[in-house]
Amino acid sequence: MSSGQTVLVVALLLAAAFGIYRGFVDGRFGGTHRVRGVTSDQPEPGYDARIPVLADTEHAEDIGSFATLLQFSSTFCAPCRVARRVLAEVAASTPGVVHLEIDAEHHLELVRRLGVQRTPTTLVLDAEGHEVTRAAGAPTAVQVRAALAMLD
Amino acid sequence: MNQIDPRGPKFTAAVTTVVLATVLFLAPSAYAVGLLALQTLLFAWGALRGVQHTPLAWVFRTVVRPRLAPPADWEDAAPPRFAQGVGFAFGAAALVAFVAGVPLLGSVLVGFALAAAVLNAVFGFCLGCEVYLLIRRFTKPADAAQVHAPTS
Structure with missing residues (x-):
C-alpha cells in the first residue's frame, strides 16, 4: 500500500468511529460542568457552583419560574437551528419553562467559565438559575422533557 | 439570510468524498496532485461565491433535486460556506506539501x-462549523484571571 492509501484507510476508519460516537452522545443530557469538566479537580477561574449561571449577565432576570433551557449557539451551526426549534417547542408547551438562546461567540467569558465546548450546548437551569444538567448536540423533545423531569 | 436545501451541501460532500478518496488512492503521483488542485x-x-453557486450545486439543482421530495427543513447557507x-x-496546504x-x-x-x-x-455533521467556536475560545485574549495566573 502506498502512503496515500494508508492515510485513506485511516481517515475513513477515524471518520466512521467519530461519527458513530457523536451519533451516540448527541443530545444526551448528563453531568454538569463540575461533574465532567476536563479539569474537574481544579474548577476554572471564576467558576463557582453556588452562583447562578447567569448571575452577572444581562439575562439574569430572564430565567423561568420552574426551569430555563439555556442554549448556546453560534452563527456557523446548523444543528443549533434544530435545537432552537425543539427547545422553543418544549418551553412553549411547559408552564414556567423559558428558552434562552445565547450567541456563544459574543459571550466567550461565559462560555469559558461554563466550559461549553461546542454548539449547540443546552444547559437546564433550575428555578434559582443553577445548572442541573447539560447536553451537547441537538436534543430531541423527549430528551429535553426527561431532563426537565429531573427537577420534579 | 440565504436559505438552502440541506441536501445540497450533503451532495457536494459526497462528491468531495469520492474525489479526495481518489486523490489519496493515487497519491503520491501527478494525477493525485492534479485532482487535488481541481478539488481545491x-x-x-464554494467559499468565495457561496455553496449554492458552485458547479456541483448546479448539478444538484438540475439533476438530483427534481427527483427528491421537498426538503423537511431549510438550512442557512453560511455554515457550509464557512x-x-x-x-x-x-x-491548499496539501498542494503546497505535495509540490514541496x-x-x-x-x-x-x-x-x-x-x-x-x-x-x-x-x-450530516459539519466539523469545520464546530471547530469554529473552539478556535474563537482560544484565540480571543484571555481574561485577567488567566493573565495573572502563577507561572510555577
Whole structure:
C-alpha cells in the first residue's frame, strides 16, 4: 500500500468511529460542568457552583419560574437551528419553562467559565438559575422533557 | 439570510468524498496532485461565491433535486460556506506539501479534509462549523484571571 492509501484507510476508519460516537452522545443530557469538566479537580477561574449561571449577565432576570433551557449557539451551526426549534417547542408547551438562546461567540467569558465546548450546548437551569444538567448536540423533545423531569 | 436545501451541501460532500478518496488512492503521483488542485479550486469557489453557486450545486439543482421530495427543513447557507473555506485551507496546504516534496504531509492534510467530508456526507455533521467556536475560545485574549495566573 502506498502512503496515500494508508492515510485513506485511516481517515475513513477515524471518520466512521467519530461519527458513530457523536451519533451516540448527541443530545444526551448528563453531568454538569463540575461533574465532567476536563479539569474537574481544579474548577476554572471564576467558576463557582453556588452562583447562578447567569448571575452577572444581562439575562439574569430572564430565567423561568420552574426551569430555563439555556442554549448556546453560534452563527456557523446548523444543528443549533434544530435545537432552537425543539427547545422553543418544549418551553412553549411547559408552564414556567423559558428558552434562552445565547450567541456563544459574543459571550466567550461565559462560555469559558461554563466550559461549553461546542454548539449547540443546552444547559437546564433550575428555578434559582443553577445548572442541573447539560447536553451537547441537538436534543430531541423527549430528551429535553426527561431532563426537565429531573427537577420534579 | 440565504436559505438552502440541506441536501445540497450533503451532495457536494459526497462528491468531495469520492474525489479526495481518489486523490489519496493515487497519491503520491501527478494525477493525485492534479485532482487535488481541481478539488481545491472547487473549495475556493464554494467559499468565495457561496455553496449554492458552485458547479456541483448546479448539478444538484438540475439533476438530483427534481427527483427528491421537498426538503423537511431549510438550512442557512453560511455554515457550509464557512466549511468550504476550511476545506480550501487544507487543500491548499496539501498542494503546497505535495509540490514541496513532502507527500506524506500532503496525504495527511487531504486525510483530514476527507474525514470532514465523510462526516458531512454520511452523518450530516459539519466539523469545520464546530471547530469554529473552539478556535474563537482560544484565540480571543484571555481574561485577567488567566493573565495573572502563577507561572510555577
